[in-house]
Amino acid sequence: MPEVRLIGVDGEQIGIVKLAQASELAEEAGVDLVEIAPTAQPPVCRLMDYGKFRYQESKRKHDAKLKQKQVQxxxxxxxxxxxxxxxxxxxxxxxxxxxxxxxxxxxxxxxxxxxxxxxxxxxxxxxxxxxxxxxxxxxxxxxxxxxxxxxxxxxKKKDIKPGKTKATESGSTTTS
The missing domain is CATH 3.30.110.10 (Translation initiation factor 3 (IF-3), C-terminal domain)
Structure with a gap:
């Protein structure tokens, strides 16, 4: 019987369990059993709502695409x-x-x-x-x-120097 390293719904480590036991835990929790790292020994699986996960991934990609500046x-x-x-x-x-x-x-x-x-x-x-x-x-x-x-x-790429403010750029200084 194959074994998997199981991660819970909240991201906590459950440990190494049999595949049948992992799928039973997923059914009890009402979530999906998703294989995260198939090449690891043993493979890593996670209990999660797969539909919600896919939605969040697509939303993250969409937001990243909106933040890109199109160079004309x-x-x-x-x-x-x-x-x-x-x-x-x-x-x-x-x-x-x-x-x-x-x-x-x-x-x-x-x-x-x-x-x-x-x-x-x-x-x-x-x-x-x-x-x-x-x-x-x-x-x-x-x-x-x-x-x-x-x-x-x-x-040209603008060089942004850290620590400079508008007051120091204009040459005005304050003394205490």
């Missing part, structure tokens, strides 16, 4: 001859996206004879990279995809 990829489109004012506005939008924790796809579209002067596009993307150096990391370096040059930026 935002896209900003440039042209090789983008004016300074437009460049500043697009750069400001890029910083907002990065501050929100989103990845940014910077697309540079070439038209007609602009394809012959791709170095202008490379310089523009390098300028974007240099301007956002403190906030972003280049995840995908500039590469050509048809008539577009694409670069992907992701936000």
């Amino acid at each position: 990829i935002k896209e900003i489109k440039f042209r090789p001859n983008t004016d300074e004012g437009d460049y500043r506005i697009k750069l400001r939008n890029l910083t907002h996206f990065l501050d929100d924790g989103d990845k940014v796809k910077v697309t540079l579209r070439f038209r007609g004879r602009e394809m012959a002067h791709q170095e202008f596009g490379v310089r523009l993307l390098e300028r974007v990279r240099d301007d956002l150096e403190s906030q972003a990391v280049v995840e995908q370096f500039p590469k050509m995809e048809g008539r577009q040059m694409v670069m992907v930026l992701s936000p």
Whole structure:
């Protein structure tokens, strides 16, 4: 007759008992006999309400899924001859996206004879990279995809230093 290590409804150790006795105890308590660790010697079984256990597990997984942050990829489109004012506005939008924790796809579209002067596009993307150096990391370096040059930026991880408060960050100190 096989033996199992039995754990009670409240998590207390009952001990090593015969399988038939364990199933009798489960019937008396009105719960299920669930095998927790089949590879252990002897196998570990627990007295529990299996339906309630499955419900709590699914609820725990659902709550964990809700707490995950979905990272979105935002896209900003440039042209090789983008004016300074437009460049500043697009750069400001890029910083907002990065501050929100989103990845940014910077697309540079070439038209007609602009394809012959791709170095202008490379310089523009390098300028974007240099301007956002403190906030972003280049995840995908500039590469050509048809008539577009694409670069992907992701936000830098923020270093949170323990023990710092707003008062110490602003430079004000209190003396007693």
